[in-house]
Amino acid sequence: MKTVYLLISLLFPFISFGQDIAAKLGNAISRLEKDKQFTHAIISMYVVDSKTGKTVFEKNSQLGLAPASCQKVITSAAAFELLGKDYTYKTEVGYDGTITNNNLYGNLYFIGNGDPTFGSWRWKETGKDFIMKTLKDKLSSIGIKTVNAYVVDNTKWGTATLPGGWVWEDIGNYYGAGCSAFNWHENQYNIVLKPGEKVGDPVKVISKFPPGINVMINELKTAAKGTGDQAYVYAAPESRVNYIRGTIPLGVDSFVIAASAAHPANLFQQDLIAGTEGSMMYVMDANATSYSFANSESKTNVFKGEMEKLIFNFVSPPLDSINYWFLKKSVNLFGEAFVKAIAFEKTKNCSTDTGVAVIRDFWSKNGIDKTALHIIDGSGLSPANRVTTNALVQVMQFARTRPWFSSFYDALPEMNGIKMKDGYISGVRSYTGYVKRKSGNEYIFSFIVNNFDGNPGTVREKIWSILDLLK
Secondary structure, X not given: XXXXXXXXXXXXXXXXHHHHHHHHHHHHHHHHHHOHHHOOOEEEEEEEXXXXXXXXXXEOOOXXXXXXXXXXXXXXXXXXXHOOOOOOOEEXXXXXXXXXXXXXXEEEEEEEOOOOOOOOOOOHHHOHHHHHHHHHHHHHHOOOOEEEEEEEEOOOOOOOOOOOOOOHHHHOEXXXXXXXXXXXXXXXXXXXXXXXXXOOOEOEEEEXXXXXXXXXXXXXXXXXXXXXXXEEEEOOOOOOEEEEEEEEEOOOOOEEEEEEOOOHHXXXXXXXXXXXXXOOOEEOOOOOOOEEEOOHHHHHHHOOOOOOEEEXXXXXXXXXXXXXHHHHOOOHHHHHHHHHHHHXXXXXXXXXXXXXXXXXXXXXXXXXXXXXXXXXXXXXXXXXXXXXXXXXXXXHHHHHOOOOHHHHHHHOOEEOOEEEEEEEEOOEEEEEEEEEOOOOOEEEEEEEEEOOOOOHHHHHHHHHHHHHHHO
């Protein structure tokens, strides 16, 4: 009997603590619901003990809500499982015709296979300068110093570069860049702006790099100091006309924003010319044409050549390295490339819809009801996505059991002293991650709020104060 009493006395603090944290979370959520910023909001939270899997707290955990970038953990974990942490993409370089006296009497080919890192500044081996030097060295090694023309083949993943559901305000900006078979410099470029002298004055476009890639219709105005970047680029896929609207603030000499490139092949072609001009490789005929194809029909109608000999492949960093930036810096392009690669590797159909279907089926086989994952992209940018906090926690629980977990965990940002992924789109704030207490307890949690009002920064602080209770 004394032994029973002893066990009860030892267990009581843990039982009491579990009840205490649940009560504290419940009271905090009740206060949040009474806050004016959340009068018409929907709040969902789910917390489990990572060791036992038992529910610690639950509030609307089975409601499907827009998760914003917290959806990235769903894509990330599925990509680790379905593609593998060592999966790589490639960009093929080859030629047709003949090589005579250091001249290629034919075409130099660049064939895209979906690599989202080609030309990215995040790795030395993917950066523009490294790629141009490697290209010149490889061509020199087989005796090519000049070429008739070069061809960028962007046909392998079709023309649907954007998932359905992405909004007009997003897709012209860097975070809304579409994913093609051929990608370059993360499919984005910079626009340098100069505000007017007073509020309401027109804004001047100083430069856009690289120049000449789009027709830019500038409708920007100057706003008060401290209002930040409120400039948006509006551009449809394959469009060569962009509108730029909104405001930038007074008080700066220049202001830089990043836009998405509707034609990444054009970005590459301009960098290729600049990177090889006056050097070892250049276009032999000043009137020679460069070709880029977005689909097989345009390729067939305009161009009859085919690559005859592969020279080499540019190979991307492995998936776990790409995933690091996907989660750490929330690079939407990388997630959409994961979805399309999953579609290709599992079905040979490269569409986003196919990839999403494969991902939902994968999670269904691992215990997550498909109706808890109404997803239409890989990054969470679409406001039409619907995910439950219960499902997000199940994804995080699954990840914790896998051999690649250390890579996944390391890629999660650390915010407010917690390893967690965050998400934000209009009216949405979300967080999901792992909390370790000094006492040794560990929780897995997900928190989503939809349709809040007012400043998202103050919403973040209020949510963080609730997550502090788990520490």
